[in-house]
Every structure is written in structure tokens, then in C-alpha cells.
Amino acid sequence: MRRYLFSTGLFSAILSGLAxxxxxxxxxxxxxxxxxxxLSWGISxxxxxxxxxxxxxARRGREVAEDSPxxxxxxxxYKKRLDSARAS
Known part of the structure; x- marks a missing residue:
């Protein structure tokens, strides 16, 4: 969860909201x-x-929309997740 909360995009959006x-x-x-x-901040x-x-x-092996970056x-x-699951 920490990985997603502190992603660079979200972190920069929060900082711009503070500004x-x-x-x-x-x-x-x-x-x-x-x-x-x-409005721009909300979109970000x-x-x-x-x-x-x-x-x-994607990390959990679920489908991701094709227009997603x-x-x-x-x-x-997904392969990385499978490899780490096999190693455990």
C-alpha cells in the first residue's frame, strides 16, 4: 500500500495542492x-x-485497460509477480 500512496505522481499532486x-x-x-x-489539480x-x-x-495479474500507460x-x-511467488 505504501508503494502506491507515495508514488511520484501522487506525491507531486499533493504538493501542488498544498501550494x-x-x-x-x-x-x-x-x-x-x-x-x-x-481543476487542473483535480485532474492531476x-x-x-x-x-x-x-x-x-497489473501486479496482481488482473486486466488493465489498453489506454492505460x-x-x-x-x-x-505479472511475470515479476509470478517469479516472486515461485521463489517464496
Whole structure:
């Protein structure tokens, strides 16, 4: 579980969210640029979580969507899991 919570994509999305929160404390007005920044942050978090879920599915031998960035590596991850299971 730790592997997925501390993935680089999710970590960077959380840090950018913290930067957005700090900017909200400075009592600046909420503009359309701020709204777009929050929308972008939401999309980044969603993509990072999706990549972590796809990686977990591939490692467990489950099907991964073809449009996932993990799809080309899914077979390799599955074989790695089988090899580690055999070694145990």
C-alpha cells in the first residue's frame, strides 16, 4: 500500500495542492485562473490515482485497460509477480 500512496505522481499532486491551499490563505480574490488551477489539480490527482490503481491491477495479474500507460508493462509486471511467488 505504501508503494502506491507515495508514488511520484501522487506525491507531486499533493504538493501542488498544498501550494494552492497556501495561495488561498493570502486573501487574494478567487478568480477564473484560480478555478482553472484547482481543476487542473483535480485532474492531476485523478490521473495519479488511476495510474496507481492500474499498477496494482497489473501486479496482481488482473486486466488493465489498453489506454492505460501501464498496459505495455502489464505482462512484465505479472511475470515479476509470478517469479516472486515461485521463489517464496
Amino acid at each position: 494552492l491551499l497556501r495561495s488561498m490563505r493570502e486573501k487574494e480574490p478567487f478568480t477564473w485562473r484560480t478555478a482553472l488551477a484547482w 490527482v485523478t490521473l495519479a490515482v488511476g495510474a496507481a490503481v492500474d499498477t496494482r491491477r 501501464i498496459a505495455p508493462k502489464a505482462e512484465k509486471l
